[in-house]
Amino acid sequence: MDFAYSERCQELRTRLLAFMDEHIYPNEGAFTEEVERNGRERGSRWQPLALIERLKPLARQQGLWNLFLPKSARAPQGLANLDYAPLCEIMGRVPWAPEVFNCSAPDTGNMETLERYAGEELKQAWLEPLLRGEIRSAFAMTEPDVASSDATNIATRIERDGDHYLINGHKWWISGAGDPRCRVYIVMGKTDPAAARHQQQSMIVVPADTPGITVVRPLPVFGYDDAPHGHCEIRFEDVRVPAANMLLGEGRGFEIAQGRLGPGRIHHCMRAVGVAERALELMCRRLGSRVAFGRVLSDQGVWRERIAEARIRIDTARLLTLKAAYLMDTVGNKHAQSEIAMIKVLAPTVAQDVLDWAIQAHGAAGVSEEFPLAYQWAANRTLRLADGPDEVHRNAIAKLELARYG
Incomplete structure (x- = not known):
């Protein structure tokens, strides 16, 4: 490339x-x-x-x-x-x-x-205003009562009722649901518990003002509520939506999730590289402006080790992100799944480590709101869980690697 x-x-x-x-x-x-x-x-x-x-x-x-x-x-x-x-x-x-x-x-x-x-009707209703930036949206998959890292565990029911579907379930950590401009959810639930394991789930478009939806509360992340965006707990109780709102048809939810999460994961990684790069910049500026024990901090060996390690790891993460992006463009998301999984593990981990060093370099100021580091640390830590935890991605990487040897 x-x-x-x-x-x-x-x-x-x-x-x-x-x-x-x-x-x-x-x-x-x-x-x-x-x-x-x-x-x-x-x-x-x-x-x-x-x-x-x-x-x-x-x-x-x-x-x-x-x-x-x-x-x-x-x-x-x-x-x-x-x-x-x-x-x-x-x-x-x-x-x-x-x-x-x-x-x-x-x-x-x-x-x-x-x-x-x-379909075109749903695109006109929801995609167009989203592309214009007039409304916000949320994606409702994670649930409190099951291990949602395995999407086949999702328990929310989506049941056909004539020309409509009824939705009943309990979701949480639904990012964006706190914003009053959030007008639509894409909800993942189970339409047929008796079907094959990866054909039980479906996705459906749900207007946020549909009766039966209750936004219970925002869930703070390390004390940050992320207002006005938020990450919310939501209940769906006999929420009735037209059957035409089903995406692709019943049983296609897992397939859609895989198509959706590939780009989502690499976007998170792209941003994580930016977080790490800025943390390194702030760290270097701080170290060059502080004197301790008679020496500028940037002259001290421990900090030079950390600066060098940060540069090596950030560039490593960036290059792997670019490789994954290149493969997604040229051979498709499916054939880039190993690289997407690898960067989803690597980029947030690198960002977290560099943020931690940058906080340490700033002393007590690093954990305050005087600098963006503490908030970035809290937000970045969620990425090791969002769109699949590290453990799931490492398992996928290992399976693909083992398959090469028979």
């Missing part, structure tokens, strides 16, 4: 870096302040942010919009995975930045799912 960025990617990268410098980094404090101000003055932290809504049109005007969605007439600006990777990495340096470019999870995965598997 050619490791040089394409001409189009390079041009977009230059434009994106300038946008980050002008509009994103200077507003990191303003983002947090607006969330807190909503809580004080409007009675709820769970409100859309004027900052985000102000920046979205600017990003769209500059052509930095929907870059994640390749091969779609609805988003002709969408890039191949290999071209998108360095851009997604840059967006990942600030947790809320991807939304400004309409490239944030779980909307990206849901838009890809609707583009690939939904």
Whole structure:
């Protein structure tokens, strides 16, 4: 593969870096302040942010919009995975930045799912406003009562009732469900418990205002509630939706999940590389500005070891991410499954280690909100669970490797 960025990617990268410098980094404090101000003055932290809504049109005007969605007439600006990777990495340096470019999870995965598997009526109703950035969405798979790392365990029932389906179940850690702009869920549940193991599950599109849906509470991550995005516990009680909202047909849910999670996983990894890169930058700047025991910290051997190790591991993670992206573009997600699994293990682990070193370099300030490191550490730690825990991916890698030897 050619490791040089394409001409189009390079041009977009230059434009994106300038946008980050002008509009994103200077507003990191303003983002947090607006969330807190909503809580004080409007009675709820769970409100859309004027900052985000102000920046979205600017990003769209500059052509930095929907870059994640390749091969779609609805988003002709969408890039191949290999071209998108360095851009997604840059967006990942600030947790809320991807939304400004309409490239944030779980909307990206849901838009890809609707583009690939939904009928035209559902696309008009939900994909179009998502692509315009007018609404948000959520993906409801994880459940509190089963080990959801094995998707065949999902217990939520989706039962046919004439021209409709009835949904009953209990979900949690449903990212994005706290946002008042969240208008639609894609729900995974079981339509036929007696079918073959991987043909029991189905996915269905559920408008968020359908009667019977209760958002029970937001679930904080290490104390962070991630308002106004959130990760929520939800109950579905006799939720009735039209049969036409079923994606592909009954029993196709596991198949859709595999198609959805491949791009979702590598997008997480692209952003994780950006998180690690920024943590290293902050660490180096801090170490160069502090003196202890008569020496600048950056001159001390232990910190040089950590800086060198961070650079080696970040570049390793980036190169494996690019390889996985290249294979997804050229031979397809199925044939890239080993590389996707490997990078899903490696990238969040590298980011977590570099964040930990950066926090240590900042001393007590590193665990405060004076720097973005503590929040990034908390958010990144979830990636070792999201879209499949490390253990599941390591098992998949081992199975593929063992298969090579008979």
